[in-house]
Amino acid sequence: MREENRSLRQKQIEVAAYELLEQKGYAGTSMQGIARKARASNETLYNWYGDKLGLFRALVTRNAAEVKALLEAELTAERDGLAILALLGPRLLALLLGDRAIALNRAAAADPSGELGAALSQAGRDSVFPLIVRTLERARTEGELSFAHADAAAGLYLDLLVGDLQIRRVIGRLPALSDAFCQERSERAIGHLRRLLS
Template identity: 30%
Template sequence: MIEDAKAARRREIVEVAFREFAEKGYAGASMGAIARRARASKETLYAWFGNKETLLLEVFASRLEGMTARVGQVPSDDPQPARVLPIAAENLVGFLLATAPLVQGLGVSGPDDQAMRLLREAIQAQRQNFVAYLERCRAHGDIAFDDDPFEIASLFVAMAEGEWALRLSTGMVSEITPAMIREHAERVTRIFLRGLAP
């Protein structure tokens, strides 16, 4: 029971850290500000997360886990691409929109190379899982392609990413609603599956 409370508190602090990083950027956020906002001590933050870089990685990891959790909830007896891919596209857009404020300005004063390497590895692992899923779909005859599976996965990701950041920054849209993301994900899936029809 104590472990559950500690895990819940840790998740709560990660959410507070996400908001702090999103509002102030990596350079502007501090462990002290996050601790105050989370009503925790700086000592707790340093004991649990080590440093600001590790805490940022934890924030990204929580978003990656959230992104894949919905896909994992699709019943294994119906892992059809027409059912899984819209969820994957929605999650990808949600992840990109949620993490966009976190990555702005990371270049100069962002996490160290080791922290970014760990983040890249986590993203690469998600990409490999998606490639494996596409290969299983091909083996089951649900889709057909002769190209490199990583290229096919990259194509889907690029289609799902769309131009959301550009639309927001140029005022083409004032907000992006869940309904807009869902419609986009369904459209992307239809086009993608049409191109990979067996």
């Protein structure tokens, strides 16, 4: 299959997977159901993703890819730490609070097996968090921030940036957020971080 055809097919499969996830939850979503909705063969899904968990792990990985790529590029480009956080904050909020991430988190919360939650953590947070730690370590090296433990500082940054917004979105108590809100929230988080870790 040519690359552009495969990419189009993967997008159709992703759309179908998210739709079924929202309708039926993780336990009620099957590879066969996704294949039928995407008008793909079961064989294609199993060949590409291995199993249902593999498919959803691929969705989480793709969802986090933009933020991970941004951090990797900025760290390579030697941009200063707080400038990287200024670029990261709005994009990270858009990722974590976007419809796809919310659908995945709702399904993970309702999945008694814990499979989806583990996949979310591994392919999402666990791949991005070390890059946030490196960004904060750079800010410390540059004298912009002062802290003893980089992991704790990164956790503080995420607390200031995200707070309870994600859980409020997951339980339906907060509508989708605007780009302007995400930008303002990011700037405020950096301001608080500077005051707390100066």
